[in-house]
Amino acid sequence: MMFRRLLPLALLATFALSSCEKDQEAEPTAALLEVRWMLASIDAFPVGASSYSGTAQSYIEFSPLGKSTVGLGPCNNFSGRFSLSSGQQLQLSTPIPTQTPCPVQTLETQYLDNLALTARYEISGDELRLYDATAAAPRLVFRRAAR
Structure with missing residues (x-):
């Protein structure tokens, strides 16, 4: 039961962290x-x-x-x-x-x-x-x- 409550939160945290990585990679590219x-x-x-x-x-x-x-x-x-x-x-x-x-x-x-x-x-x-x-x-x- 606890797993079902934490799963959406874990997915949201994973998505947020992965989008931060993309933003950091895009910055040097945008400067070019x-x-x-x-x-x-x-x-x-x-x-x-x-x-x-x-x-x-x-x-x-x-x-x-x-x-x-x-x-x-x-x-x-x-x-x-x-x-x-x-x-x-x-x-x-x-x-x-x-x-x-x-x-x-x-x-x-x-x-x-x-x-x-x-x-x-x-x-x-x-x-x-x-x-x-x-x-x-x-x-x-x-x-x-x-x-």
Whole structure:
């Protein structure tokens, strides 16, 4: 008899605790999405501008709609897809760029290759760091664009 009275309470407590876990996981994800992240460095090499135009700067954006990415490399626009797993695990598809050649094509190739190698991310303040599965240092560092 006592078991029947406690069962609804136990189920309610379990539901409440599980929804707290989801909220804690969603917070880092929400910080990643729908923000323009401006490229600051590739393998610790500072990147200040894109050769796309004198005023453009390379960036990436993560959209929850279709789990898609769009961005601008040092030479070309690109798009792709992403998936998030437990914790801060992040995988990006190989980005598909437009095909405009430019003088810093090697830098763009390194940028796009590093995006495809991404295994996890960290956000600290206004900085996004992308890591591959092997390196202790971030392969790519971005800064949140000013609004």
